[in-house]
Amino acid sequence: MKIGVKVMPRKEILDTQGRAVEGILKQHGQKLEHCTVGKYIILDIPETDPKAALAAAKSMAETVLYNPLIETFELEQI
Amino acid sequence: MKIGVKVMPRKEILDTQGRAVEGILKQHGQKLEHCTVGKYIILDIPETDPKAALAAAKSMAETVLYNPLIETFELEQI
């Protein structure tokens, strides 16, 4: 079963990448208020039960996929 | 309106980070078949019509957010 992990910079923390990309997109005349850049990780987990898969994904996210000081994460079944 | 842009490596060989993360997770004893690491970009677009917002996001993705030689992208309304 595949679980998607969305890892985004915490709101109060400076998103250096988002700031640069936003600047460029605006320069290109794109209509944009704000842009945030994070990571997307697809985990293929040998589980058929969504609950078990999500639990495994959560544990992986917490071990290595995200840094709680500067990021938040969300899981989704895909 | 917020649009999410998921940018993923087009093939295994392009996903160096995925290989590394997979290795670390397995070292930590996690049950995992495969892992892919990509990017997630949230665009906050001053549009209320989902169609218009998605069209704007598509244009931004194609201008700069992804490189077709090595990546694919998907949009979603969030």
Added chain:
Amino acid sequence: MMKRKCGIVRFPGTNCDRDVFQAVEMVGAEPVWLWHADQFIAKEYDSIFLPGGFSYGDYLRSGALASRAPVMKSVREAAERGIPVLGICNGFQILTEAQLLPGSLIRNNHLRFNDDWVGLKFQNTNRFFAGALRKGTNAKLPVAHGDGRYFVEDDELKRLQDKGQIWLTYEQNPNGSINDIAGVMNEKGNVAALMPHPERAMTEWMGGVDGFKFFEGDLT
């Protein structure tokens, strides 16, 4: 004799611009700054350099944000007119992102920045840059990059081989580049690029002199 006029493109975050400026002066040519937000008249230049660095912080993908800047219109025009264009390190990444050169440069296979001296081999002669260093010659230059792993699809790789567009290869692959590729050129050869830094090997005190020839211009 008129000095060769060499345009040096600066993006926000370019950091080898002054080094390339110094190199161009060292070979007796005339360096001229070109600003990312402006276009320039291509035919006024004898060659164009895209120096290394971290244009736009290397955010998103190395070279991606810079490759969309206004100045790249003029660089493209220069390339089409046959004016020699050389990309070094980040300049290489920008040229591939702009699709002026084939392939892509992705994260080093070991996922770390790597600073070292590397041995190189000229696989083909490029008459526009380092023309004196013929096919088969060896050279030693510094590398310093995190995203230097060259990648192209197999069919494209074959085309590059057939058309003699593979310029330089590493003797010991430092980053996982396909076929050890360190530098490539377009079909005509006037657009060329490499990951190593010739501007850091201009005189003995820098630790090597093999970079000098890259700035001397068309010697044929």
Added chain:
Amino acid sequence: MSNGAAAEFEAKLKKYRINRAEHEMITTLLGHEPQGIEWALFSALWSEHCSYKSSKVHLKKLFNKSRRVLESFGENAGVVDLGQGERIAFKIESHNHPSFIEPYQGAATGVGGILRDIFTMGARPIALADYLCFGEQSAPRMKSIVDGVVRGIGGYGNCVGVPTITGQTEFHSSYNNNVLVNAMAVGLFGKGERVFLSKARGKGNWVVYVGAKTGRDGVHGASMASESFDEDSAAKRPNVQIGDPFFEKLLIESCLEVMAQDLVVAIQDMGAAGLTSSSFEMASKGGVGLKMNLDDVPLRDPTMSPEEILLSESQERMLLICEPSKFEQLQAVFHRWGLDAVKIGEVLDERVVELRWRNETICKIDPDLLVENCPQYQRPYSPWKAKNRVAGSSDVKTGVKNANEFLSSVLKDVRGTSRKWIYHQYDSRVGAKTVRDCADSVGIVRLPESGRGLGVILGCRPYVMRWDAREGGIDAVAYPALELAAKGFEPLAVTDCLNFGNPERENIMSEFVASLEGMSATCENLDAPIISGNVSFYNETMGQNITSTPSTGLIGLRDTVSEIPVSEFSSDGEAIYLLRLPMVATGGATQELNKLPVTGFGQLEPSLIGAFTRLVRVLADYREGGTLLSSTRIVGKFGLAYALARMSMRGTGCRIDVDKLKAARGEVSTDDLFREHMYEIVVTAKKGREQDLEAEFRQIRGALASADLLPIGRTGGQKVEIAGVLDYALTDIQNSYKTGIWA
């Protein structure tokens, strides 16, 4: 006071980390109880980090003048004059606590901060160096801390385009819960380029804010850096400061451009305690006042309170003073680089800083009260006494049984192995000035206008500090000075980063004072003043203090970059000498590796060190007919055997003559091969120049009777060989040394 009011008062003292005596002083100075924002201002500016209240009385005594010094303590960085129009700004600074919490960002913002101290003065940064102390491999999180710190330093320095040309890395259990990350930056003023200071001037001039927007990053960071770590530090941590080297690069280029166009009256970066310390210091130093409107400060989050705005430690921001008529031109430069520049206030004649927020004056206060009137503490300490001494050098037992085996284990141990894993992640050649990089014992850049060489080197060997703080302090200057001299560089000036534990503990304060005395005396004898630096106290976690670690950064000058001696043997058949000035014999690093207490014999003598350094420099300098010495290396940790192994790393070995070595050192034994004799230098003479070298030595030795130059063997072969004691193949040396760091 009612119970409730008393509790509230206590809570305030605690929150703002102000003690009762200080509170009383503040009340007297202000003429009233501190109110509102005043609490936060005193908390920040009277913190140890900003005020140096425990160290100032001792720092004042440091040797800090020479004919070359243009600026020293008090400015953002020290500046020395090299003559020929060239001047150098340099400084070292710590970022220990933030790097322990978030290694990547902590180390990265450390580099960013020290760079701003340099280009704030108008100097273009040309080199970086990093001094790192980590814990043991088994300590919790240590592997990822090492990895994160190294990545962070590289990530910032590489991107901003300043080469890292030297560094030092130490490992010891005392850093298990408190790593040290010290970064040094060096900047160059070319001919005709002005030195900019932070003194605000000129009534009616504008206060201009440039760079990144202000967010909630690191609010209260300065006062947090001024207390010991405990387990709930993680819970009360401020928001992690995020560095953006790309933004910093834009800031460097735009600041240097407005300076070159003469659009700036005064300038200061926003470092610890952010806008508060920069504005109050600029006003206090300039003897003027400032009126600032906090509503005009560009914010990342519009809901921020005035206190948060004042204390935010968001990175990549500068405060500058400019004449109103020049503002438009100044703003245009910043805009061209994609940065904001906004007016947030004006300079006043009257010596007050007035802060406005939502049309109200929230504070009006004499800046000197905050900057100049902070209490200075004379913390208790006891005078230095020699410790851990034995009766003679042969009583220094190293615990080594088998020389070959020990050498092999040292080369593989994290304390003796290659640092290539670290420095290969740093760009060492951007700027195209690098002559020698981290692979060599001294970093060297070539000054482009004069063609002279500038040497950069770090010092302080913690195991010497653990043995004896005075000797450790002397060595923190002497060892790097000799490293410079051995490449023909004259040491010019010193910066220091005093990493210590809790100064309220007498043993820590005693080590502080003893090491400072040692450093200062050595500097004086070298005529190399200490002109900038930083004190990092409270490196104490859960009651454990770090090794007292006064790290240093030295710069040196050589007239040319031609024929600088290398650090390895490079050709067969050259004569090897020991150039020595024996004062101390210690087991140092070897004893620690063998889990023995560190002992030593003798005492370091700063006046002899000064003379010896000059002698070494002359021998290693360029001269008509070519440099006499082909290679040089100081015998340091793990003694002569290790030094010879390191010198053989490029594939040329050596054969040491046991009789000659015995004549030189008085003893040849397994023990002695791994002892350190302070100080000894292994040198090789260029072929055919042996006679010249010996003659020159005799001629310039002068009164330095205890110095010697003694032949001990020849280069060549594929082994390091000391008949009967050590016999080690180069391939084994290379393979063991390659093992590298464990991260």
